[in-house]
Each structure stands twice: as structure tokens, then as C-alpha cells.
Amino acid sequence: MAGRKNPDIIVIVSDSLRQDHVSYYAGQDSPAPTPHIDALLKEGVAFDNMYPEGLPTIPVRTEWVTGNGTLTGRSWQPLADTDVTAAEILRREGYLTALITDVYHYFKPGQNFHRGYHEWQWIRGQEYDACRTTPPRKRRLEDHWKETFPAAWRGPVQIVCQNLDEARLARDFPCYRTFETAADWLRRNRGQSQPVFLWVETFDPHEPWTPPAEFDTFKDPAYRGKDFILPPGGEAAAYFSPEEIKRIRSLYAGEVAYVDAMVGEFVKALKENGRYESSLIFFLSDHGHPLADHGKFLKGPDRLHSELLKVPFGFKLPGGEYGGRRLTRIAQFPDVLPTLLDAAGLGNNTFDMQGGSLLPLVRGEVEMVRKAAVSGYHKGQDRCIRNEKWSLVLRPEGQPDELYDLEKDPRETRNLIEAHRETALELKAHFGAAYTGASRPVKGLQGSFEVADTAATGDLNAQKRESKKN
Numbered sequence: 169m170a171g172r173k174n175p176d177i178i179v180i181v182s183d184s185l186r187q188d189h190v191s192y193y194a195g196q197d198s199p200a201p202t203p204h205i206d207a208l209l210k211e212g213v214a215f216d217n218m219y220p221e222g223l224p225t226i227p228v229r230t231e232w233v234t235g236n237g238t239l240t241g242r243s244w245q246p247l248a249d250t251d252v253t254a255a256e257i258l259r260r261e262g263y264l265t266a267l268i269t270d271v272y273h274y275f276k277p278g279q280n281f282h283r284g285y286h287e288w289q290w291i292r293g294q295e296y297d298a299c300r301t302t303p304p305r306k307r308r309l310e311d312h313w314k315e316t317f318p319a320a321w322r323g324p325v326q327i328v329c330q331n332l333d334e335a336r337l338a339r340d341f342p343c344y345r346t347f348e349t350a351a352d353w354l355r356r357n358r359g360q361s362q363p364v365f366l367w368v369e370t371f372d373p374h375e376p377w378t379p380p381a382e383f384d385t386f387k388d389p390a391y392r393g394k395d396f397i398l399p400p401g402g403e404a405a406a407y408f409s410p411e412e413i414k415r416i417r418s419l420y421a422g423e424v425a426y427v428d429a430m431v432g433e434f435v436k437a438l439k440e441n442g443r444y445e446s447s448l449i450f451f452l453s454d455h456g457h458p459l460a461d462h463g464k465f466l467k468g469p470d471r472l473h474s475e476l477l478k479v480p481f482g483f484k485l486p487g488g489e490y491g492g493r494r495l496t497r498i499a500q501f502p503d504v505l506p507t508l509l510d511a512a513g514l515g516n517n518t519f520d521m522q523g524g525s526l527l528p529l530v531r532g533e534v535e536m537v538r539k540a541a542v543s544g545y546h547k548g549q550d551r552c553i554r555n556e557k558w559s560l561v562l563r564p565e566g567q568p569d570e571l572y573d574l575e576k577d578p579r580e581t582r583n584l585i586e587a588h589r590e591t592a593l594e595l596k597a598h599f600g601a602a603y604t605g606a607s608r609p610v611k612g613l614q615g616s617f618e619v620a621d622t623a624a625t626g627d628l629n630a631q632k633r634e635s636k637k638n
Contacts, residue, residue, distance in 0.1 A: 174261065174363045174512050175486045176447040178438065180208075181369035182427050183225070183271060184467075186456035187216075187478040189373075189424045200386060200421040204432030205480065208451050211491050212484030213530050217556055218499045219477050219541040220455055224467055225273050227546060228454040228501060229281060235505035235521030240602050243546040247280040254505050255284030257517050258365040264357065268350045269369040270342035272297035285367075287353070291346045293331045294371040296324055304333035312397050316407055325398050328376045338380040338426060343372040347430045351437035358441050368434065372427045373457070375399075375466070379422030383429070386418040395419060401466030408460075417459050446486050448511050452504070453479040461579070469548025472561050473580045477543055477552060485511055490530050496556055498538040499526055540598040551604050553595045558588075560595040562604055569611045571595075586612045 182205075191198035192206040192214065220228050222238030226245065230238050233253040247253065255265045267274070267282055270291035274281040282288040292299040307329045313322070338344045350368040357364060376397040388411070396408065396416055404413055431451075438444040458464055461475045481499075484491065502523030509517050510525035518525065528534045544551040549564040559580065561570040571585035571592050585592055592610045601608070 174263070174514065176363050176443050177258065177263070177365045177508065177512055178443070178447050178449045179365075179367045179369075179508075180431060180434065180449070180451045181269075181367070182373065182431070182451075182453050183369070183371045184374040184455060184457045185424065185427065185453035185480060186459075186475055187480050188456075188475070189421065190480045193480065199417065200425040200428070202424065202428040204428050204435060205451065208431070208435060208449065208484065209480065209482040211488060212449070212451075212482045213490050213493045213495065214480075214482035215499055215526075216494065216496045217541070218452070218479060218481035218503075219501070219543050219554070220479075221500050221502060221541075221543060223455060223469075223476075223543065223545050225271075225454060226279070229274075231501040231523075232452075232504050233281070235502055235518060235523045237500070237502045237522050239542065239544055239546060241546075246278045247283060252520075253284050254508065255365065255367075257284075257509065257514070258512075259284050259286070261514055261517075262362055263365040264360055264362050265365045266353055266357075267367045267369075268346060268353060269367070269371075270294045270346045271369050271371045289349055289353075291342045291349060293342045295374065295376065296327050298327045298331065300330045300333070302330065302333070304329040307333045307335075311394055313394075314396070314407060317400055318402075321398070321400055325376075328378070328398055332376075332378055335378070336381050338382060338429070341372075341378070341380060341426075343370045343427060343430050346370045347434040351434060354437055354441040354443060364443070370427060370430065373420055373423030375457070377416065377419035377423050379419060379426050383426040384419070384422040385425070386421040387415055388418070391415050399465040401464060401468060403463055404460035404465055405463065413460050416465070420457065420459060445488075447484075448486055448508065449484040450504070450508060451483070452481045455479060469545040469550050470563075472543060472550055472552035474559070474574070474578065477554075483507070483511065493530065495529065497529055497536045498541050498555060499529075500538060500541050503537065540595060542599050542603050544603075549605070553599060553604070555595065558591055558595060560585075560592050560610075562596070562608065563611070567611070585610070 188194045189199055190205055191202045192209045221231060227238040227242055230242055234251050259265050265285045267285045267288040272294055275290045309326050309329050312325055335341050378397050393412055399416055400407060456476050456478060458471045458475050462473055467476055503526055506518040506521050506523045507526040509515055510527050524537055529537050540553055540555045542553050551562040553560045557575050559572045559574055563569050569585055570583045571588055572580040573584060596610055
């Protein structure tokens, strides 16, 4: 491996991982310890404020693999023929490319997210990926069901019970098989002379929340109720008691601990195969997950708070350069691919990308790369605009907008928009009507007032560049 021009590149993704459940960020307040993820972040450069632009699963991954935003122009849709992806770029640059994942959305007909990989493997059985037809015997639907749940929810819960009927220990679940398959790929390709690009991704801790028995250690010992592994997304209090909500949260914490252990095993395999020290390694998640923090479970366009938007993100440079740095500046997912290519010495492939490399920020060459972040669902009306201190949530007509001081109120419990309207105006002005809605007012609790949108029409890429520090 000595003398290589370009480093091996490893991307590790954990779906739906909240930042406040990673102990690197949350410390002793973390609901579950995550020593292996912590170690990876500590040895690299970690970011406190990396945000998705367009949500959820597929739009986020489009941002990751193309370096372009999706909020204004891309919904949940396949890669276009004209998209140029990370795997395609790196393959052309001489990399051996592989995708190993249990995220079944990648492989739905026509999605094309495996394009550009020499090898790809799909681990079956996550969420609604029905891979068993045998009726469940050990994991009964009734053990995870309430008659107050929507009738349409019965089918999804039944699929989960069938998929995971025999699963109890870590090795029985897709997450284990995903990382073990990735480790096996490393072993099989140890003698390759060309650099490798390996993308390994697990759907956990995405719901359903079914942590293996050895990681389901965070519940109240006095709890005697059912385990609601797939709660509906409506008002949590309409379905669950406080004790049941607490139990659901403990199931999520168990999933996080499980993912952390599997990340640890995979990092161990990287070291054993000589692909750790000299590699460029990214760790990230697509979004977090509401756990009734603001009254609801599951993600959705109306839940644009930190529990959904704040994710763990960091990367280890070859040789540990700049290791141990933690940055609070704003970044967004379109910046991931430009950063990866720049760090690999291939930054001349980023010319047409809307995102920008974060390495100038890491090296202290610039003070910031973005003044603010914008997040939302392409087909949703709600939007969130935030900087390091403030978060503005723009709501549909008839609902008051929200403004939170993230430093003093990280749980976003006190709406300060009445007292800080000018701050809301300043935040909103970073993005034009293409992102926030034409002629949309900022609405206080007692009324509303119009805001003149900057660049309400025109080139969207120009608006993106305007939102960054020149």
C-alpha cells in the first residue's frame, strides 16, 4: 500500500441516529454509551452543526453522492441519468468500489443508487423489506399492537414480526450481517493494488426498534407492558402512557448501543486488514428521529427540530491529520462529497457541485463556509433555517412560526419569535422564496408581518452561493 497517490476511502453510515444519543456529543446525558463511534469522532474532525437540506432518506443520499442539494428540485426519486455519483467518479479515478448495505430503499426498482460500484450487496430484512412469508411464531403481532393504532399500521407491524421472528441475538439481525459482510469484503480484497472506496451502511437505529437482547438494557426494570417496536407517527399521548413512551425510547437507545458495537467490530476489521491508519474514513447519519420530544414519534415535514435535524458527522484524514478537532460552524450534506474528494486529492472533480469542501474550514483558511442552513421536505410546506445560535421554523399559513435560542434552550421548548422578530427576519433573508415560499410572512404569536424575500426569482445555484461566505 506504500506509495499510493490516493488513500482508501471508507464511508460508514448509520440511519436515523440522533446526535444527542452519541456520547461524544451528549456526554453523560447520552441515553446510551457509544464508545466506538466516540473514538472514531475523536480521532478525526467532528462537526456539531452538519444538517440535511432535503429530507428524508433518498433525497439525503442524493445530496451525499452528487454534492448537490435536493430541497427545491428533487423529491424521493431515482438517480437521474445525468447525475454523476461518488462511485462513478472514484471508479474513473482508479478506485475499486463497493456498496454493502441493508437499506432496502437503495435497491427498489429503478433507484439506481448502486450505479458505479464494482460490487454491491444488499442485506435483506430491514423494516418493510418482506423477506419471509412464514407466519411468525415467537414474535406475535399482538405483543406489539394496540387496538387504538390505525388499521393501516397492522400490515407493517406484521411484516416486522415475520422478518424478525427468530431474531434475538446480535448476529440474527441485518445490522450485524451488514458489517460482517463488509469485513469479509475487506478480507477478500486485501491484496488489491488499487485504492478502495467502500460504502457500508446500516438502516439501524431506524425503526422498528428491536434491539438484540444483549443490548436491550436501558428499560425500567419495573416496566411490565408491551414493547411497541413500531409506534404510529401521530400524537404520542393519544396512543401511549408516559411509561410506554419511556419504554419506546429505551428500545431506541438499545438500537444505538447495538449499532455502536457493530461499528466497533468493523473498525477492528479495518485495522486488522491494514486499511485504517492511512484511510480517509467518514462517519455520518442522514437525520435523527423524533421520540415524542415535541409530541410525536417518527419523522415528518412538521418535525423540523434538533431531534430530527442534528446528526453526528465527522471524518478521519489519513494519518490522523487534524485529529481531535471539533467544529461548530454550519455545514450541509451537499458539502460531503466535495470534502471527500478534496481530502482524497481529487478536488478537481467538484467543479459542478453546489456543495463545497470543508477542508479550508478545518485548516483555518476560512472562518465559515455557510452562514446558515435550510432544511425541509421537498413536498412539505414547513422549513427550518438555522445558524449556530438560532433556529427558525417556518410553518404553513394559519400556524405561528417558531424561533428558538439553541444555546439557552437546546430542547426547543420556548418560542421566542415575538421577542426576536428581527432575528427571524435576518435568518429568513439568507434564503429566497424558492426555499421558503413566495411572499411568505414571518408569523409571530400575536400576528404577522411581511418580509421582502431576497432573490425571490432567479438561479437557484446563485442563491445557494449567496448563502455561503464568499
